Amino acid sequence: MSNILYFETLDSTQTYLKEHFSQLDDKTVVVADQQTAGRGRFDRKWVSQLGGLYFSILLKPNKTDFLANLTQLMALSICQAAEKYGIEPTLKWPNDVQVNGKKLCGILSEAVAKNGHITCLVLGVGINVAQKDLSHVGQPAISLCELGVKTSKQDFLQEVLALFFQRYRAVLEEGFSIIRPAYKERFPYAGKQITIKNGAHVLCGVAHDLSPRGTLLLQTDSGKQEILIGDLLV
Ligand code: BTN
Numbered sequence: 445m446s447n448i449l450y451f452e453t454l455d456s457t458q459t460y461l462k463e464h465f466s467q468l469d470d471k472t473v474v475v476a477d478q479q480t481a482g483r484g485r486f487d488r489k490w491v492s493q494l495g496g497l498y499f500s501i502l503l504k505p506n507k508t509d510f511l512a513n514l515t516q517l518m519a520l521s522i523c524q525a526a527e528k529y530g531i532e533p534t535l536k537w538p539n540d541v542q543v544n545g546k547k548l549c550g551i552l553s554e555a556v557a558k559n560g561h562i563t564c565l566v567l568g569v570g571i572n573v574a575q576k577d578l579s580h581v582g583q584p585a586i587s588l589c590e591l592g593v594k595t596s597k598q599d600f601l602q603e604v605l606a607l608f609f610q611r612y613r614a615v616l617e618e619g620f621s622i623i624r625p626a627y628k629e630r631f632p633y634a635g636k637q638i639t640i641k642n643g644a645h646v647l648c649g650v651a652h653d654l655s656p657r658g659t660l661l662l663q664t665d666s667g668k669q670e671i672l673i674g675d676l677l678v
Contacts, residue, residue, distance in 0.1 A: 446471045446501070446605060455481040457500035458552060458568040465556055465564050470504040471609070475601065482570065485552055486643070486675075491581070495574035495589075497597040501608075503565040510619040511565055512672075513658045515539040515553045517615045518567055520623055521607035522549050523630050525600060529593040535630045537651075537660050537676050545678075546586035548572055569604075573597050620658035628654055633676065638662070642674035651676075 447469055454460050454476040461474055476499075479492035492498050503514065519539040526533050526541070526548070533541050539551040549571040555562045572578060572587035574597070588595060614622045628634070633651040640647045640662060649664035660671040 446473045448473045448475060451476045453478050456483055457498055458483055458566055461500045461502045461566045462556055465502055468502055472502045473499055475499040484550055490570055497571040497573045497601060500566050500568040505616050507616050508562045510615060513615050513620040514567060515551050516620060516627060516658050517611055517623055518551050518569060518608055520627050521604050524607050525603040531591050534632045535627060543586050543591060546584040548586055573600060621656045639677040640671050640674040641677055
C-alpha cells in the first residue's frame, strides 16, 4: 500500500513532504513521534508532544476538482476508525473530529503548486492518542487514551489509512457526494445556531445542511449562504 517513513523528531511532517515531494512517490506517508514546529490551520501552532500521532500523506492526484473533499474523507476515516473501539465521535465541519465537544484530531491540507498548477497535496493529521495533558490546546481536547481506547499509534494509523484509501479514488473522481450520507450522520450541527469565523470575518446563522460538494449551507438573517472555509463555533 503506502510507503511509510518514520522519524523520531521532525520540525513538521507537513514541511518535510512539501520540501521533498519531488523525490517521493504518490501516497508516501511520513510519521513523526514529535514535531518541533507543528503547524495547524490558519497558521496556528500545533503543539506536538510525545504520545500524539502526527503524520502527513503526499498525494499526487491526476484530478484536482475535489481536493478539498479529501480532508473531509480523512476526518470521516478517523471517526470510523475510532468507532471500531466503541466511541462515537462527531464531525465539526469542515474537518475536525470531536468527542463530547472535545477535539480529538486536527487536519491540515496544503497544495503544492508549480507554474500555477497544483502538482500535489499534502494532508497532515494530528490525532490525540496517548497524551494525558492537553491543556495547551486552547480549546477543549481529548485523547483516545482518556476515552479508554486501548490501541497503539501504529495500529490506529493503519486503520485510518485503510479507511481513507478505500474511498480515495472514488472521492477524487466523484467528490463529496460519495461520503455525504456517512458524513451527515456524524454531523450534529444541522438545525443548530452556529458561528462561522474566517479570520476577522464572523457570520452567525443556523446550520442548514452540507451541500453535495461539501460546503456548509448557513441560514442567516440575510438569506442562505454557502460557506467554503472557516472555523465552526457554537
Ligand atoms: C488544525 O489546525 O486543527 C490542524 C492541525 C494539523 C496538525 C498536523 S500534525 C501532522 C502534520 N504536521 C504539521 O505540522 N501539521 C499537521
